[in-house]
Amino acid sequence: MAEPVIRCRSLYKIFGLGPADLRVDSDGVVAPAILEREGVVAAVNDVTLDVSPGEILIVMGLSGSGKSTLVRCLSRLIEPTSGSVEIEGADLLAMNDRELIDLRRSKMGMVFQNFALLPHRTALENIAFPLQMRGMKRRDYVERARDMIRLVGLEGRENNFPRELSGGQQQRVGIARSLAVEPDIWFLDEPFSALDPLIRKEMQDEFLRLQSLLNKTIVFITHDFDEALKLADRIAIMFNGSVEQIGRPEDIVLSPATEYVARFTSDVPRERVLRVGSVMEPPGDDENVADQAVNVSDRIEKVVEYVLGQRLPVPVVDDGGAVVGVMHQAHVLKILFPRSSPPETVNPD
Amino acid sequence: MNQAFLHGLPPERRLKGYAWLGTILFALVMVKALGVLPGFLDELPQHLERSSIDTLGDAGKEKYTELVPFDLMLDRAFDYVREDLGFSVVTRFVSRRLKELIGVFDNILRGGNKGLGLSAPPWTALMVIAFVLGYSLKGWRLAFLSGGAVMYFAIFGLWKFAMETLALLAAAVPISIVIGLLVGILAYKRKWVELALLPILSVAQTLPHFAYLIPVVVFFGIGHQTGVIATIIFAVPPMVRLTLLGLQKVSPEILEAGKMSGCTSSQLLFRVQLPSARNELLLGVNQVIMQCLAMVVIAAFIGASGLGYRLLNKLQSLKLGQSLEIGVAIVLLAVVLDGLSRAWAEKKRDYTANLPFWKRFRYPILMVGMVSAAYVLSQYFPILHKVPRDLTVTYADTWDGLVDWIVLNWTDGLTNLRYFLIANVLAPLRDTLLYMPFSAVLLLVGGLGLILGGYYSALLTLAFLVFIGLVGWWDRAMITAYMVIFATAICIVVGIPVGIWSALSERRARTALFWCDTFQTFPSFIYILPVIMLFQVNDLSAIMAVIVYAIIPAVRYTVEGIRDIAPELEEAATMAGCNTRQRLVHLQLPVAIPHIMLGVNQTIMFAFSMVIIAAFVGTIDLGQQIFKALSETNIGKGVVLGLCVSFMALAVDHLVTRWARERRQLLGLD
Numbered sequence A: 001m002a003e004p005v006i007r008c009r010s011l012y013k014i015f016g017l018g019p020a021d022l023r024v025d026s027d028g029v030v031a032p033a034i035l036e037r038e039g040v041v042a043a044v045n046d047v048t049l050d051v052s053p054g055e056i057l058i059v060m061g062l063s064g065s066g067k068s069t070l071v072r073c074l075s076r077l078i079e080p081t082s083g084s085v086e087i088e089g090a091d092l093l094a095m096n097d098r099e100l101i102d103l104r105r106s107k108m109g110m111v112f113q114n115f116a117l118l119p120h121r122t123a124l125e126n127i128a129f130p131l132q133m134r135g136m137k138r139r140d141y142v143e144r145a146r147d148m149i150r151l152v153g154l155e156g157r158e159n160n161f162p163r164e165l166s167g168g169q170q171q172r173v174g175i176a177r178s179l180a181v182e183p184d185i186w187f188l189d190e191p192f193s194a195l196d197p198l199i200r201k202e203m204q205d206e207f208l209r210l211q212s213l214l215n216k217t218i219v220f221i222t223h224d225f226d227e228a229l230k231l232a233d234r235i236a237i238m239f240n241g242s243v244e245q246i247g248r249p250e251d252i253v254l255s256p257a258t259e260y261v262a263r264f265t266s267d268v269p270r271e272r273v274l275r276v277g278s279v280m281e282p283p284g285d286d287e288n289v290a291d292q293a294v295n296v297s298d299r300i301e302k303v304v305e306y307v308l309g310q311r312l313p314v315p316v317v318d319d320g321g322a323v324v325g326v327m328h329q330a331h332v333l334k335i336l337f338p339r340s341s342p343p344e345t346v347n348p349d
Numbered sequence B: 001m002n003q004a005f006l007h008g009l010p011p012e013r014r015l016k017g018y019a020w021l022g023t024i025l026f027a028l029v030m031v032k033a034l035g036v037l038p039g040f041l042d043e044l045p046q047h048l049e050r051s052s053i054d055t056l057g058d059a060g061k062e063k064y065t066e067l068v069p070f071d072l073m074l075d076r077a078f079d080y081v082r083e084d085l086g087f088s089v090v091t092r093f094v095s096r097r098l099k100e101l102i103g104v105f106d107n108i109l110r111g112g113n114k115g116l117g118l119s120a121p122p123w124t125a126l127m128v129i130a131f132v133l134g135y136s137l138k139g140w141r142l143a144f145l146s147g148g149a150v151m152y153f154a155i156f157g158l159w160k161f162a163m164e165t166l167a168l169l170a171a172a173v174p175i176s177i178v179i180g181l182l183v184g185i186l187a188y189k190r191k192w193v194e195l196a197l198l199p200i201l202s203v204a205q206t207l208p209h210f211a212y213l214i215p216v217v218v219f220f221g222i223g224h225q226t227g228v229i230a231t232i233i234f235a236v237p238p239m240v241r242l243t244l245l246g247l248q249k250v251s252p253e254i255l256e257a258g259k260m261s262g263c264t265s266s267q268l269l270f271r272v273q274l275p276s277a278r279n280e281l282l283l284g285v286n287q288v289i290m291q292c293l294a295m296v297v298i299a300a301f302i303g304a305s306g307l308g309y310r311l312l313n314k315l316q317s318l319k320l321g322q323s324l325e326i327g328v329a330i331v332l333l334a335v336v337l338d339g340l341s342r343a344w345a346e347k348k349r350d351y352t353a354n355l356p357f358w359k360r361f362r363y364p365i366l367m368v369g370m371v372s373a374a375y376v377l378s379q380y381f382p383i384l385h386k387v388p389r390d391l392t393v394t395y396a397d398t399w400d401g402l403v404d405w406i407v408l409n410w411t412d413g414l415t416n417l418r419y420f421l422i423a424n425v426l427a428p429l430r431d432t433l434l435y436m437p438f439s440a441v442l443l444l445v446g447g448l449g450l451i452l453g454g455y456y457s458a459l460l461t462l463a464f465l466v467f468i469g470l471v472g473w474w475d476r477a478m479i480t481a482y483m484v485i486f487a488t489a490i491c492i493v494v495g496i497p498v499g500i501w502s503a504l505s506e507r508r509a510r511t512a513l514f515w516c517d518t519f520q521t522f523p524s525f526i527y528i529l530p531v532i533m534l535f536q537v538n539d540l541s542a543i544m545a546v547i548v549y550a551i552i553p554a555v556r557y558t559v560e561g562i563r564d565i566a567p568e569l570e571e572a573a574t575m576a577g578c579n580t581r582q583r584l585v586h587l588q589l590p591v592a593i594p595h596i597m598l599g600v601n602q603t604i605m606f607a608f609s610m611v612i613i614a615a616f617v618g619t620i621d622l623g624q625q626i627f628k629a630l631s632e633t634n635i636g637k638g639v640v641l642g643l644c645v646s647f648m649a650l651a652v653d654h655l656v657t658r659w660a661r662e663r664r665q666l667l668g669l670d
């Protein structure tokens, strides 16, 4: 596997506590008893994670679980209490102001939940802002900002002030601004949660389109499981400042690491998470199978109607067309509805 | 402990608290009536004997028997700073530089051989500049108002004075803004500066104008530039306050966005924080201009020439007609400057790029063209250059006639009203306050503090009053208090009903707010004028001036409080079938009360500030003493007296805003 772009080890952010006061229990987290005694909040409590190049890591968790704080530590908008963060091998926390500014001018972009556009600048000027800070020439930054406007589909809105734009348009400006310096690392803190469902869906598609073009390393916070499933390579679930589990969506749903994660994911529609590969069984030798095969990387949601409509098991093929397994209808049903119990047997008199 | 320190009694126990307080007070007064109250609880050592009060003026000999000779200590401290620390070198330097600066502006506006040695511009040139400026910022109305004001100065023969005042403003305003900005930014960056500054700002906002003048005169002497210094000192605090407020209001996300854009800390300040605080900063600029104008008029007392000086001269020789014309000029100047600076602040910048040159710069081009025309034309028609003395217009005689008529026809009625008020309302109120043992007043204020805000409020307000007692001005302070109480009562009785009546209809509300806005721009000293014209100079006029000035916030806050009620609440009342009266009694008044109380608080603050200015028409309270200190340039006395006024105002302010804030929270309005 490639070197991780973001590497974070035993990261703590405890509001109201200095590094000297930080006493850690045997299992690594700061015990709730200590927090209570000191009257402090552990917003990030022993977080260790890596993000690989080109990966989308989704961070989820209840309100107040420390998602925003984690991302602000990774971008060093706030100073972690303790721990280490490396960005492409360089120690983020050891950087001085100058280096930090250089890093943000060249490598990092961030999109904010409430857009955070500068009210006195037009859309174009907002997008050009990071470029101006870099000292780019007027001609160049205007041209680049125009490119970004086109990229997010805001042509004709260049000269509008933020207050004259709809929420979705404002967030496009925010996205364009964060992408203007061509960052390798992209932080998004609930970027779409202030938008209505239709626009949100549109923005998600837009996001995927951009990512397929730009292939950035992304940390994306959301509250919305549907959104997470749609975008995630991996999901990290946070609870009280700690990462409870981190892994592919399937793994989190099928084998939750803790009771909390199990409850957190219990309402997730499984057919939307799982892929054919994770429910198939090894191909039998001389089984009768249906004529048409399904692809191993399809989501169940997509094929379930066809599979359940067949009387025979359905063969599963990989991208090359080779058969890698079969799907039995009974097994599929059991995985989709794990909690349904067999009917009580009634003895007819 | 913490609970009792910062919070007053819980609502259900308040009534009992008030009852106890009343009982104790009554008992105290009874004890005094029976003649068994020990003297040290009754009266404090004072500068002036109580018997001097009825003889109006300062007939009583100063006894200097205050408990703490704070004024003398201040005198010595100021002396030390001035002489031993050599501060006079600094003041002389500043004085000289300012004089040069004013000279330059004066020269630009009025010509002459000082400053840059330019020759005077024709008045018509200034008129067209004002006109085009008004038009480009807002439209025809502001254009005619601005141009008209300039024309008024010229044809009423007030040109010289108006230009002197403008030159003072031109020097004072930018300096105040820059100092205010710098201090505000520093306070934002350094917590301890902010903490040190907040009490100073509060005192600065309540310190009477005249109290500022005395130290300035002591350090800088009498004169034109001294007026500018006083004006700057007076106008800086609001700018500091608004800068700090604006910077603190910038949302943390915007700051983070700036940081993520790779801003250095100076880029962050100049390109993110200050621009995001734009609204507050522009409001600050407007406030600075208005404060400067108000103070420039008052600075006439220490020799700042211009419209204020002229007005003072004419008022002192009771030339009321001429005074009125000068007053109108000052008001016009205020309204125009307010209008222009507001319009400039609200102006939306036009970002449509790629306009042709002449279109982008159409107003400057227009201005240059018209100014050139004015210059050329004034070569041929001298009247367009300078209105000669014998052609200036004045209606002073008419106004004087009107005043005479008023005196002739109204005097009897007014005199009767005056005697009635004095005999039946004012004197009894004053004597009651003076009769109250000082310990009773302390008890009242401390008790209210305890009930409304806990030990913290009690100690704070008590400290304010104890200061007044210690420095030996108790009786005079009670006289100031009685005038403020009476004026406030009248303002409430008249202003709030007027406000309610206005708020009931959209059109009336807008009219009322418009007039409140307009009247509020008038420099406070101006309010003395109509009062003198109607009531002449006597003890009632002072109170009248206070009422006229202080009623504005009572009306405005009532209108705002009722109009700003959430529309859903109004709809709910409509659906519940309320008629107008029910709606008012059950919805609008209860919800608006906290805001109205803030208005009453403002009324009280305005009253305190005006009561001191009203000393000009004869009072016997702290204001009279401040005036006296000013004419004696007695710095210690002046500052102590100013602090007395400020502390009384701050004590009231603390209690009332506390109550209003709590009430708002209780109603869930925050």
Ligand SMILES: Nc1ncnc2c1ncn2[C@@H]1O[C@H](COP(=O)(O)OP(=O)(O)OP(=O)(O)O)[C@@H](O)[C@H]1O
Binding pocket: A015, A041, A042, A043, A061, A062, A063, A064, A065, A066, A067, A068, A069, A070
């Ligand atoms: N500046 C701060 N000072 C003190 N405590 C803070 C601060 N910022 C956040 N916290 C606390 O840290 C905890 C985590 O906050 P954080 O904003 O990271 O949560 P979140 O997961 O992003 O929540 P949400 O989904 O509501 O945005 C919360 O309990 C919050 O109260």
Ligand SMILES: [Mg+2]
Binding pocket: A067, A068, A069, A189
């Ligand atoms: Mg958050």
